[in-house]
Amino acid sequence: AAVFNSISPAEFFYRNRHMAGFGNATLAVYSTVRELVENSLDACEDSGRLPFIIVDLVDESHDFVSVTVADNGTGIPYQHVSESFGKMLFGSKYDTRQKRGTFGLGATMAVLYGQITTEHAVEVHTQTGTSGGHAYRLLIDIEHNVPIVESDSTLDRDGPGTTVTIHIKGDLKRAQDRILEYLRMTTIVTPHAKVLLRINRIATATLGRWTEQLPSVPVVSKPHPRAADLEMLKRLIAENKQKSVRSILVESFQQVGDHTAARLLRHAALDSRKVGWSLSREEISRLSAALKSFDGFARPDGSCLSPVGRDSFLTSVKSVFPVSFCSYGRRGPSEWEGNPFVVEGVLASGDSVDESDVPVLYRFANKVPLLYDASDDVFMKVLKKIDWSKYCVRGARQVYVFVHLSSTRIPYRAAGKQSIALVPEIEAEALTLLRGLARELGKSARELGHRGRSVKK
């Protein structure tokens, strides 16, 4: 007879670690650095300080690598450290604000991979603004998805922040170049960060700080009505049982005033005075259908987002790449299934290294560089839709395209955060953005051509 049982989220991601970016030794080192650096940058931005991150990679014997990431961020409150690193689907980023982190998995995946490939526990040193320093050594009980604290002591630190050290089996030599590229790309979309990379204790690269301008701080915004599936409506109604469905709509959602609420309720054939708890599933379903199909909403509120911004993005691209022409564009805020988003882009051109008639594409999502799995990505699809030969002087200049998606939810294809799914609204905005940037490139190429010709005469 069949044996039925349930597995914990940690057991699921242990068995399917391929999906989370921990499928092989090279990718595991890269993913460990990525997950820790992204946590550090989220924490630095929450602290309001200019981020300073130190990444230490040390080659140990027999294909073992130790990865240490230190930051000057908020630190982790004492009582949450063990679960932050020893429990899957746990974290502080589950609200609707743009952040790099979103799943509650990353740090714990790195701990899990380190624990199944080496005998070392993870070491976390942390201090918040309101506490002294703490040092922890942690493991994860995979079957039960709970942390195992090996040691927990106080520690003297020189200020708030977090330092995490994880030992993993990995191929540092192979992962090294990708890690450097990842850190360099990180400063493109996080130009106010300074990142120091040390390999085997030798300073290999100092990247950034390209600007001291802090990015805007995203604030939690009300959900957009287009996100209202039956589950979300059920939860909002449960929190406002006594209220009328009209006031639930106006108070819970953004872009819904009295007038719009009246129209929506007429559309759903619902009496606006009906109280929350009296709505049947069938009525909630009609309300969800009305919200999803209504196309009269104003643009979504972009205050939950934090794009890079024109000045910072142009500055960082010019600081990292040898470019002479550089142009910025931005679309949105729009929404996909009720998730507000903005797409920004920089198109730059510089002297050509090798002949290429398609621009080099660099993709970013919520300030995370996406370096793998480009073929199925929505931005790659958009890049290929454009006939670049119309806009570029072939072969004369190398063209770079940087595209950054900011959203309260990124439609990643897998938990390893490398590729964005083909969402029509995102694809449409990105296409308009890139076409606009391509036209500017074409205009500048013609002007350059004119100037070139006038000089040659």
Place this chain on the structure above:
Amino acid sequence: AAVFNSISPAEFFYRNRHMAGFGNATLAVYSTVRELVENSLDACEDSGRLPFIIVDLVDESHDFVSVTVADNGTGIPYQHVSESFGKMLFGSKYDTRQKRGTFGLGATMAVLYGQITTEHAVEVHTQTGTSGGHAYRLLIDIEHNVPIVESDSTLDRDGPGTTVTIHIKGDLKRAQDRILEYLRMTTIVTPHAKVLLRINRIATATLGRWTEQLPSVPVVSKPHPRAADLEMLKRLIAENKQKSVRSILVESFQQVGDHTAARLLRHAALDSRKVGWSLSREEISRLSAALKSFDGFARPDGSCLSPVGRDSFLTSVKSVFPVSFCSYGRRGPSEWEGNPFVVEGVLASGDSVDESDVPVLYRFANKVPLLYDASDDVFMKVLKKIDWSKYCVRGARQVYVFVHLSSTRIPYRAAGKQSIALVPEIEAEALTLLRGLARELGKSARELGHRGRSVKK
């Protein structure tokens, strides 16, 4: 201050349903059919009966679709029905035997999507060989990942099997062709199945049964030593605390006899008489490294796998495609990270519909057709590595390549089961397989060319 909390697996896949194949209305209908049909086929094969599956798709008003899948399989034991459909990470397929299902997510994802887009609960009618029939109406409490049973009654059925009906918001017109193709491809790798597709109650297609030959029944095999990471070793040792490490190796793993165990322990610098509970983490780590790096193991035991097989595969391809040349090949059993696998392929050619110099590729994993996300797939990569112009007479004939991966674990890129990650061992075997099949195609094309010429003279 940051607010920390944990989310349930259902909440995680609710927020990130893109990753599980439920990202848009067309894909949702396709994925619902796929998840239910795969469950049905697993159950039929467990029952030992020839599978007969009926798929009913009904267009309801306003973009709503009802999906009903009925099978003559084992049925679901009474006390496990609610969790099978109302709890993520729950199921009966967590052992190391080849099956279509592996995550414990599929059916529950379909229930979740139906529940957040329509007011209907899922209906499950089921009967096992040892019970009467039961009828359930279920929902899932997403925040807590537990089922909500709306109704539970006895039901008269004409024998064991299961019928599931889910209502979802979806675009049936758009999904219809893909669903038909999916079912047709299903019969290629499950040729002993008969599938009836009805759309709006009209019989649209009857597919299969191409053979009455049952596939081999996979049995649970011992883990392969190359799968021994520290977590697996820790669990095996915990179950055998009193035993010597030598007998733990010999009894727990396949392909490890006394002689091999002695060599491995020497390699790990461990005394073979040491008892399980006395091993330190450091010693377990040395043992894992020795097992992972040892290259003297015999071929893995393939009894946990159930390939399609030469006769069945050739029969099914010829039954579905208009082909005149058809050749079969198979590699393995080999292992990837200790997971046994076999790669089978059929290369066929028939009259050409349109000019194409690259064969049309059909991918399968554990008898599941993979119709989406081909660009990043390991088999697509291998297909492109071969210079087909060397083997095919260009344009004269349409060439089809069917590749099927059987394994105790499929390295899917995401939970939506559409694309296989680039695992070196799988890539290497698939390349050898396809080269062999391509050579046979070349040979047959030359023979045909000779015959053609001799006729023309």
